[in-house]
Amino acid sequence: MLGGALDPCGTDPMTGFYRDGCCSTGPQDRGSHTICAVVTPEFLAHQSAIGNDLSTPMPAYRFPGLVPGDRWCVTAHNWLRAHHDGAAAYVVLSSTHERALEIVPLDVLRQHAVDVPPSPDGL
Numbered sequence: 001m002l003g004g005a006l007d008p009c010g011t012d013p014m015t016g017f018y019r020d021g022c023c024s025t026g027p028q029d030r031g032s033h034t035i036c037a038v039v040t041p042e043f044l045a046h047q048s049a050i051g052n053d054l055s056t057p058m059p060a061y062r063f064p065g066l067v068p069g070d071r072w073c074v075t076a077h078n079w080l081r082a083h084h085d086g087a088a089a090y091v092v093l094s095s096t097h098e099r100a101l102e103i104v105p106l107d108v109l110r111q112h113a114v115d116v117p118p119s120p121d122g123l
Helices: 041-049 076-084 098-102 106-111
Strands: 035-038 071-074
Touching (some): 035 076, 071 076, 076 098, 098 106
Antiparallel strands (some): 035 071
16 A cells, blocks of 8 residues: 555464455455454444454354454455444554555545554553
């Protein structure tokens, strides 16, 4: 997104539509899992409330379930909905794919931009 190579978003848990640690995307990614989010309790609760449970493990989909502080490639539409509802997660811009800009304006992403914290303490 920032004009260079896409930085990894997270490997513990392993994220990305392709489970490669990056928010890379392609034709199969109909949800546009392009925003690297550092999830918060509010974001996780919001996602659950809209029917997108990100906390419950689903091993069949190689999904471990998320806890606050995890970095995860989320869909641009759901992140924008959380933003509008006052529950947006933090965003790691260097790990967010430029295709997210087709859905979320850059100035909105910048409002929530952070460097990746060394630990989830305080989130």
